[in-house]
Amino acid sequence: MNPLQLLGGTLIALGTALSVLAAWGVLNFPSALSRMHAATKSASLGLALIGIGAGIAAGSWGLVGIGVLVTTFLFITAPISGHLVGRATYLAGRVTDLQHDDLADCVPSPLRIEAADTARKSPLRFIALVAVWVLLWRDLSIGVLLGGVLVALITEFAGRVPQRTYTFSASGLSLFLVRYIWLVVQSNLRVAWEVATPSNEQISEGIVAVPLETRSTAVALLVANAISYTPGTLTIELTGDPLVLYVHVLHFESVEQVRADVAKLERLAMRALPEFTGV
Amino acid sequence: MAGFITIIQVILAGAGMLALVRAIQGPTLADRIVAVDLVLLLLAGGVAAHAARSGSELLVPVLVVVALVAFASTVLVARFIEWRDGP
Known part of the structure; x- marks a missing residue:
């Protein structure tokens, strides 16, 4: 047992624990959307840790590379799946027992992606x-x-990929990334806590409309993704013109609190992609 | 290490069973697709664990394929639910 194997084995064990949490949550959480919370937050980090841990334990950098690749892909796609399935469930009328529902009187307006001037080579x-x-x-x-x-x-x-050039701020992006990783860890601890204390009465769900300050769809998408990894929240819908994010909250307390949490993230995202901050 | 990985794989299989129960119970299609999606990810975890034990990278592309298929199928079913139950 060399140190690399010890580290890899620890990561694999952690990832397995998270996978079990996700499965337990999917089986035992009381409503369709709350089950989605467990699957989105815990399963992706679980597989990420197992994949990277396996690469380290086997001493194979190729495998670590694949693990990082799959991890990146999962963290981009898991919130999208959660959003699509969540919205479909809501539209199908399967979401009941909401304490607060802003989505009911939402006027659907499609997201307008800023048009590309030319297909740029990047x-x-x-x-x-x-x-x-x-x-x-x-x-x-x-x-x-x-x-x-x-x-x-x-x-x-x-490929005619519509390409818009974004200006990144390296410091803003790394700050956002640190915050993002911290949120992912926190939300997994939260799922663990929910699983450990199965008192279903405590779950009072709500859907809150959060108007965004930004005009940039790139910032909005960044926030929408990060919200799905924030403890107890899941992005359900994003409408354009003006940009409004609809967030499903597992423990609904007040609209203001949810909006303040999102605004904090939004400011970080605007600093990471600074081009559009000044409307 | 080999024994440890076998234990890990048994636990992952057990978690897969839990998710399968949800997939069978439903009650909505959304629950089923979320559960099946999770089973696929657990399967990928088992494959990665196998690579750690054997040191062989033969099955590693399966990880990438499973991640892609899990996402594509979830999107497809979400679209289907909207088309079937939507306005």
Whole structure:
């Protein structure tokens, strides 16, 4: 048992514990949306820890790379699945027993993504594509690298990806990332707490409309994703023009408190993507 | 290490059973798809654990495929629910 195996084994054990929490929550939480909370928050971090832990324990950097790749993908997609399934459940009329419901009188208006002026070539995206290719092959030989460059070139020139350039602020983004990771940890502890204290009467759900300050859909999407990893909240709907986020809250106390929490995150997101802060 | 991984895989399988119970019970389609999605992720966890024991990377692409399929299927079913029960 060398130190790497010990570290990897610890991560695997932690990830397994989270996976069990997710399964327990999905089985025992009282309503469809509360079950979604457990699945979204715990399952993705669980698999992430198992994947990265397995790579470390096996001493294989290729496997760690795949773990990081899958983790990134999961953290982008899990809130989207939660949002889509949650909204579908709501529209199907399966969400009952809400203490507060702002979504009932919501006027649906589609999100308008800022139009791209031209299909821009982005060097950052090019490098990211090559990196994903190399990670998938788990091999940094000259052949794989050339193949990756070829595929990325074809994607860049053949694909008409509507591209808008965003200005990132490195310090803002890293601050947001630190906050994000802290939220993910907190929300998993919260799910663990909910599972450990199964008193269903305490769960009083609500859906709160949160008007966003920003005009940028990129900031709104960043906030919508992060909200799904905030303890006890899940993004259900996002309408454009003006941007309003509809958040499902597991323990509804007051509208103001939810709005204050979202506003705090929004300010961080606006600092990470500063181009659009000044309306 | 091998014994530890076997225990991990048994626990993951047990968690999968819990999720499957929810998938069978329902009561809504949304519950079922969330549960099946979770079963897929637990399966991917088992595959990753296997890679840690054997040191073989043969099954690792399965991780990527499972993550992709789990997402695509969830989106598909969500769209289906909206189409079936929507206005």
